[in-house]
Amino acid sequence: MARLKILFVASECVPIVKTGGLGDVVGALPPALRARGHDVRIVLPRHRQAKSYPAEVLPGPLGVPVGAGTCWTGVYRAEIAGGVPVYLLEHDALFDREGVYGDASGEFGDSLWRFLFLSRGALELCRHIDFAPDVIHVHDWQAALVPVLNPPGGPATVLSVHNLGYQGIFGVGELPRMRLSPEQERDVEYFGNVNLLKAGLTRATLLSTVSPRYAREIQSADGGAGLDGLLRQRRRDLVGILNGIDEARWNPATDLHLPATYDPDDLAGKARCKAALQEELGLPVRPDVPLVGLVSRLAEQKGIDIFVDALGYLAGLDLQFAVLGSGLAWAEQVFDRLSATTSHFRARIGIDDALSHRIYAGADLFAVPSRYEPCGLTQLYSQRYGTVPVVRGVGGLDDTVDHEVSGFKFQELSGRALALSLAWAADCYRHRPEHFQQMQRFSMRKRMGWNRVAAQYDALYRLAIARRRGRL
Numbered sequence: 001m002a003r004l005k006i007l008f009v010a011s012e013c014v015p016i017v018k019t020g021g022l023g024d025v026v027g028a029l030p031p032a033l034r035a036r037g038h039d040v041r042i043v044l045p046r047h048r049q050a051k052s053y054p055a056e057v058l059p060g061p062l063g064v065p066v067g068a069g070t071c072w073t074g075v076y077r078a079e080i081a082g083g084v085p086v087y088l089l090e091h092d093a094l095f096d097r098e099g100v101y102g103d104a105s106g107e108f109g110d111s112l113w114r115f116l117f118l119s120r121g122a123l124e125l126c127r128h129i130d131f132a133p134d135v136i137h138v139h140d141w142q143a144a145l146v147p148v149l150n151p152p153g154g155p156a157t158v159l160s161v162h163n164l165g166y167q168g169i170f171g172v173g174e175l176p177r178m179r180l181s182p183e184q185e186r187d188v189e190y191f192g193n194v195n196l197l198k199a200g201l202t203r204a205t206l207l208s209t210v211s212p213r214y215a216r217e218i219q220s221a222d223g224g225a226g227l228d229g230l231l232r233q234r235r236r237d238l239v240g241i242l243n244g245i246d247e248a249r250w251n252p253a254t255d256l257h258l259p260a261t262y263d264p265d266d267l268a269g270k271a272r273c274k275a276a277l278q279e280e281l282g283l284p285v286r287p288d289v290p291l292v293g294l295v296s297r298l299a300e301q302k303g304i305d306i307f308v309d310a311l312g313y314l315a316g317l318d319l320q321f322a323v324l325g326s327g328l329a330w331a332e333q334v335f336d337r338l339s340a341t342t343s344h345f346r347a348r349i350g351i352d353d354a355l356s357h358r359i360y361a362g363a364d365l366f367a368v369p370s371r372y373e374p375c376g377l378t379q380l381y382s383q384r385y386g387t388v389p390v391v392r393g394v395g396g397l398d399d400t401v402d403h404e405v406s407g408f409k410f411q412e413l414s415g416r417a418l419a420l421s422l423a424w425a426a427d428c429y430r431h432r433p434e435h436f437q438q439m440q441r442f443s444m445r446k447r448m449g450w451n452r453v454a455a456q457y458d459a460l461y462r463l464a465i466a467r468r469r470g471r472l
């Protein structure tokens, strides 16, 4: 089949910059597409976090029209796994900052201009490096203006929604300074606001999201975050493609972050990982007690309040908890306090990739009590490491966990329901060890790599190209 030229536009990409699962996906899908023979390239902002990544500067600068003026932009070229080129657009006034989307004092106030810059910059870059993509694959609201700015006769566009809860909403007073045509302004406007995701959902040739169930949920009033009407209108152009995981980076048999490695045929190393994790965190080193892990952004979406409620219900049971996360200040405080005042609970506040690997490996159970979850990767990583996930049956969690086969599921959004499910799972760990180990081995052997997923995107791109050319 013909080789495609594909441009990814996103705000994050592992291992250059990551705040969540979006970075994992953008760092892993392009190498899998390249392995299928495609010429795939990525455009990212050169966030401060990206500056330590090796890159060569290209002749420039590139002029990107934003607001009243032109942003003069340095262009850097780096490479990630498989030799996939990444173009980093440097404009320090917009991106040389402590955080990616905000800092200790909150979200950055100028993100409209930061990501208008990214979208216009990506299109300008194609001319600058003489790259004419067949399809541009844009991710989330940060890149959602690309389909709107894409000129008639330009490439097909695919917009992937990783999280409908973040739309890029700004005051309508900014509209005149965005320098859009009246038609583009209509795409961008939504109930008296500027809404970047809505604009992309209106204009992209095809739409995708990261699990089949989430693709259905977002078409309902409950899950649609105000955009369900538009998504229902476009339901024939919307598909749910389940994320994969990078099976090389997340592999308990080779993982250099672990004190011991293991595989489904021999779980002895996992017991060593558990003891080392208990010791590292200052938990009593006991093989018999079920250890529950949680690695998460501490955000409302993730049901952290539910988790805290569940801890109350579980107080009488002999369980341990290992938590890693950062985000909501109240949650950080509660976790710090519990760590200081109890012997069975330890939290580390912050972002720590190496520790996350040690928790996926060292825990027995893993809690994911999300309010909603487009796909979710942590339940996939824990399955890969033989750590049995206890998840709420929503979105991609529902699609990737089979109750009593690869994990445990509960439905009701309450601390009580999570506590019951964790208690049931802990009981299985203690009293049905053969069944528990069967679940561990089954999950570890599941194939969750990107190759099959890349084949689905390949088909989606070809459909988008045919559609854009008016053939479908």
Ligand code: ADP
Residues within 6 Å of the ligand: 019, 020, 021, 022, 024, 295, 296, 297, 324, 325, 326, 350, 351, 352, 353, 356, 375, 376, 377, 378, 379
């Ligand atoms: P989301 O993108 O909504 O945060 P996902 O489950 O898709 O949720 O992906 C989360 C990713 O971020 C996973 O790779 C997870 O290991 C990682 N992660 C979350 N919190 C932390 C943290 N505090 N330290 C290190 N990695 C984290």
Ligand code: GLC
Residues within 6 Å of the ligand: 020, 021, 022, 025, 162, 163, 210, 243, 373, 374, 375, 376, 377, 396
């Ligand atoms: C988002 C979602 C998460 C998903 C990730 C990668 O951050 O919240 O569910 O796994 O994107 O697609």
